[in-house]
Each structure stands twice: as C-alpha cells, then as structure tokens.
Amino acid sequence: MRIVITDCDHDDIAEERAVAEAGGVDLELFQCRSEDEVIAAAADADAVVVQYAPVTARVLDALPRLRAIGRYGVGVDTVDVPAATARGIAVCNVPDYGTEDVSDHAIALALSLVRGVTELDRRTRAGVYSLSDVKPLHRISALTFGVVGVGRIGTATARKAAALGFTVIGHDPRADARAREVRLVDLDELLAAADVVSLHVPLDESTRHLIDDRALSRMKPGALLVNTCRGGVVDTAALVRAVRSGAVKAAALDVFEEEPLPPTSALLQLPSVVVTPHTAWYSEESESELKRRAIENVVDYCAGRTPRDLLNPEVRQ
DSSP: OEEEEOOOOSSOOHHHHHHHHHTTOEEEEOOOOSHHHHHHHTTTOSEEEESSSOBOHHHHHTOTTOOEEEESSSOOTTBOHHHHHHTTOEEEOOTTTTHHHHHHHHHHHHHHHHTTHHHHHHHHHTTOOOSTTTOOOOOGGGOEEEEEOOSHHHHHHHHHHHHHTOEEEEEOSSTTOOOSSSEEOOHHHHHHHOSEEEEOOOOSTTTTTSBSHHHHHTSOTTOEEEEOSOGGGBOHHHHHHHHHHTSSOEEEESOOSSSSOOTTOGGGGOTTEEEOOSOTTOOHHHHHHHHHHHHHHHHHHHTTOOOSOBSOGGGOO
C-alpha cells in the first residue's frame, strides 16, 4: 500500500511514519501546492493525506487508483467531497481533535478585546500610561456573547463563555441545528444583541462572506468580532470598512481569506484588530492527535476496516 502526504507544515511526520510502518505502508511526503503537483506526487497512490493542497475533480480523474483521502483538520474545503463520493473514494477528516484548543483560543481572543489587553500593551510600551484609548470597557457579567455555529467547537466556546459570566446566545445556519447548552436565535437577532460575536461555522457556499457589509451593519454598536473558523466566512474588505468607521469596535482574527496574511493587508494597519497566524488549533496534544488520526483513517479504510471519521459513509466497503 502506498500513501502520499501531499503537503504538511508540521515539524516532522514521525507519528505518521509510526502508523505507516505498523501497517506495512509505504509513506511519502511532498509539498504540493497545485493540482498538477498533487497529480504527479500521488500517481499510483492508494490514499493521500492533505493539508492545504487542492484535491479537485480533475485531480481525482488523474488518480484512478486512489481509494481514500485524509485531511489534516476539521474542514474539507480544499477537497471536492461530492466528486470523491461519485468516484467511490472515501474522505476522512479529524472533526474533534482541536475542539478544546480552538475554543480556548476563541475565548482568549475575546477576552483580549473585552479587556483591551493588546491595545493597552501597545500603549504602555509606547509610554502612554492611560485608559483613554480603550474606554469604555464593561464587566463580563454585563455582556452578551454570540456564538455563530453551534457544532463541537461553538458549543465548547459557548460553555466556556458562560462559565466566565457572559450571557450566551447562539445561531447556526443549519436548519436542523440543535443546541443543548445555547439558546438559539436568528442571525439578525444575534448580531443586534451580542457584544462579542464569535464565528464557528465551516466554509461552504452558504457561509462564504456570511459576515459582510449587511451583517456588520446589523451588529450592536461597539461590538467585537472573533473569527477562529475560516477566513472566507468574513468579507475582509467589509470588515476593514466597519472597523475604520467605528461600526465595529475591534476584531480578533486567527484565520484570513489569504494565508499567510500578506504584509500589505489593510488589517495590519488597524490597531484595534488583533491577529494570530492560524494557530488556534495548536497544542502539543492536539497536534499529536491530529497527525496520528489523519493517517489512521486512510490506513484503516484501505485495509478494509471502517475508519473512525468517515465523511461519506455511502462509499463504505
């Protein structure tokens, strides 16, 4: 069995190699960025594990031997899942490896905005010993925390926000969404009521630019925006306009429409925008779990076993 890691920005693949060796698998690592590079690297592969590389219908047509695709992560927006399903190819992700880590990061970003931490740090280092640049600040018990997307990560974020004293409300674009710990409202109601809006939805055509000029204009005056899901959920240009005009007081972003975030990005010119480099998923524990489970899924499938995380069970052998 031959498995190809199309691309990976982790420091090493020791965990993947251990799983591969235990299963008698020939494992190869590449750093593909384009469709053509994926096709060339994965020729004759039984399975691929991908991070950011595109796995499109064209790629799948060029890899007739492919039986399984594993993704390092929760989202599969770089994989054409319907095309894979139509060709009988299993698609696996790791949906819960970073639930605690991403929700922790979302809360950390939210608190940095609520308490003005990063702005106060900048001002103090510049010799400005004053509260004036961050006023008004409010105690957490007086604030409402809105969670958009109440899946695993959104629900964990809501639980942690409630524990801190926020009043928590939620919205989910899925019509069948259920939330045991969050009172669900429609999106406009959430935007109008929430002092903090935290985003936790997958990126697809229904959520691309979910937070656009219209949504931003409906946010509560002085509201704060946190995004730890996918950059494309927020219209960057619209957010820049909203922050510059004061319609949105501040934002904290771990994900961007273009990654890495270019040094010319207008976001970097806004002192009220806090940025981190798509690291919300990371802890030593989550990284280890992600690497191990991503390859275990495809090894199991190719060996005739049911993988733990199969997105398209209709292709099950």
